[in-house]
Amino acid sequence: MLDVVVIGAGFSGLEAAYSAQQAGLSVAVVEARDRVGGKIWSAPLASGRGYADLGGAWINDSLQPRVWAYVQKFGLGVVKQRLEGRAVMQESQEKRFEFPFGVTPDFSPEEKKNLEYIRDHIQAESLKTGLPSAQVDNVSLDQYVRDLGALPKTAQMVNLWARVMHGLESTEESAAWFIDYCRRNKGLLAIRADDSTGGQHLRFQDGAQSIATEIAKLIGAGNIHLASPVASINDYGSHVGVITRTGKTFLARKCILSVPSTMYKELNITPALPQAVQEVTNNTILGDYNKAIVCYDKPWWREQGFNGYFASYLGPVILARDTSVDERKHYSLTCFVNGLPGRQWSKLPPHERRAVVLKQVAQIFKTDTKSEVFRPIEVFDQIWQHEEFSRGALAPVTALGHLTKYASVYGRPVGNVHFVGTEYSPEWKGYMEGALCSGELGARQVVEAIQRVPAAKL
Known part of the structure; x- marks a missing residue:
């Protein structure tokens, strides 16, 4: 009987497994792919x-201490994102313009003022704490900025932000989800920045997956089971049984599920997740x-x-x-x-x-x-x-109204099943740092739960 079985060997699953191990728990990681890393490949x-x-x-x-600590621990080489030179904006087949990187594109004075107003409004909202209101959650990002007076070019730019950041149109995500995402990532400007103030500052000389590979080594190859898609998860109350499509069975006191919530409905989980959890997770979507x-x-x-x-x-x-x-x-x-x-x-x-x-x-x-x-x-x-085991990126997006309506159940443990993933991270959601943060928090949650209840005798 293991202490923990972790489903998914992406960054959050690997971090959950390693953190649990460091706390003295026995772990097994079950991964559908034939590699570790998840959406880091x-x-x-x-x-x-x-x-x-x-x-x-x-x-x-x-700004991202967990991932940087691993870079240093493993001695990985990094390079700065190159910014020197002119950038290009393409408005249409016929119109393009060049501009110095990091400045507002050369719109007309009225358009520039309007864009900066909307940008500054969202930046101010994204520096607040807590969840946005249910009212803001029930309107799309597109409608939200239009209600603020966004001109056509500004609405286009906001739509570009949604495409770049989430793989969706601004009509396909709630304003609250967008703002909350920014709140968890030090603000809109930090997400958009490619210099030392933002999320796109450094890259790896030899690929980002090298971190996952090195964490897997720390966990131990014998504890990681690749090419083992999960067929069912059974919570028996005293313990959990995980059965793979290849016929392997893992028994553990706790299960940490590290797959996008959009895919929970594809797993045979018994007993079924509570109706509220199903309602929110069945309707999350992953971007193109x-x-x-x-x-x-x-x-x-x-x-x-x-x-x-x-x-x-x-x-x-x-x-x-x-x-x-x-x-x-x-x-x-x-x-x-x-x-x-x-x-x-x-x-x-x-x-x-x-x-x-x-x-x-x-x-x-x-x-x-x-x-x-x-x-x-x-x-x-x-x-x-x-990708059968990803179905899109970066983080699952909740349906209009669901972020605030289901905040009390979304990502919270159900029985012996705990949930991790960058979508649940309180910081750097959608990034490697967010995945590591969620994995760390999920492991801590499991450790505390196990310490509260003595091991059952089977």
């Missing part, structure tokens, strides 16, 4: 020049969050004075960044193909997905068909909605 380049991060990639050394990573022999965009960053209302790429690791001679642009454009793009065959991305990159940087744009040495694309 680093694919090796065929060129041997490092890795392409198909999932989470960015961290901050001063996709990446196309285009690797080159040299960073040709820098020679033209660009820093590789661009944003687009048009799509299919709605935002891109330079994700090169110069130390590895790895030069790449990571293109985010999110929201509605990503939904449509994901239905194309692979060669068409690649073609439309390259065509848009060429358009953004004003190059012709003979340019380096069309001569990548490698191209990756990752569609998280197509």
Whole structure:
């Protein structure tokens, strides 16, 4: 009889298992995939020049203490997000403009004032504490900013934020969920920032998955069971039984479930989760969050004075960044193909997905068909909605009205089943740091629960 069985070997599950172990508990980690890391997945380049991060990639050394402590513990190399050079904004097929990175795009004075008003309002709201009101939870983000007087270009920009941050349209998430997300992440500006004040400051020289791999080593290979999708979870009151599709059975005093809440309904949990828990989790959705990573022999965009960053209302790429690791001679642009454009793009065959991305990159940087744009040495694309054990990214989004209505049950333990994941984190929700934070808190919760009740004799 184990103390804890953890379902899911993403960052939150691994941290929960390691923290429980450190507290003296026996653990087993059961993972559906044949690898650890969950939505943190680093694919090796065929060129041997490092890795392409198909999932989470960015961290901050001063604002995210848990992930940074692991970077130091494991001696991992990092690189700063490159900001030098001009950025590009694409408004339409015909209109694009260049601007210094980090400033408000060059809209008309009225549009600029309106955008800054809406931005500053959301920033002020996102620095408050507690949950937003039920009233704010019952309107979409789009309706919320329009009610504040957002002009068309401002509403477009807010929609771009929703696409970039959550893979959704601003009509598809509540204003309260968006604001609460910002509150858990040190404000809207910190989420959007690519410098030392924000979440996109540093990347890994050898892929973000290296942290998961190293934590797994600390837990011990014998305690981690890969390629073992869970078929059922049975809470017997005195203990829990977890049965995998491969026929393995794990008995433990407690179970920590570390999968997105959107997927709970796909698990056979007995007894069934309470109606309120089912209502909120059955209606969470995961965004269309996709990446196309285009690797080159040299960073040709820098020679033209660009820093590789661009944003687009048009799509299919709605935002891109330079994700090169110069130390590895790895030069790449990571293109985010999110929201509605990503939904449509994901239905194309692979060669068409690649073609439309390259065509848009060429358009953004004003190059012709003979340019380096069309001569990548490698191209990756990752569609998280197509992943059986992810079904999208980053964190599940509650339905309109559900964030406040079900706050008392969402993420709270049910019997011997405890829930962790970046979606429940009080800080850096949607980031690696948030996953580690939730795993740490979930383990502490289990340790305290076990200490309160003596082990049952079976």
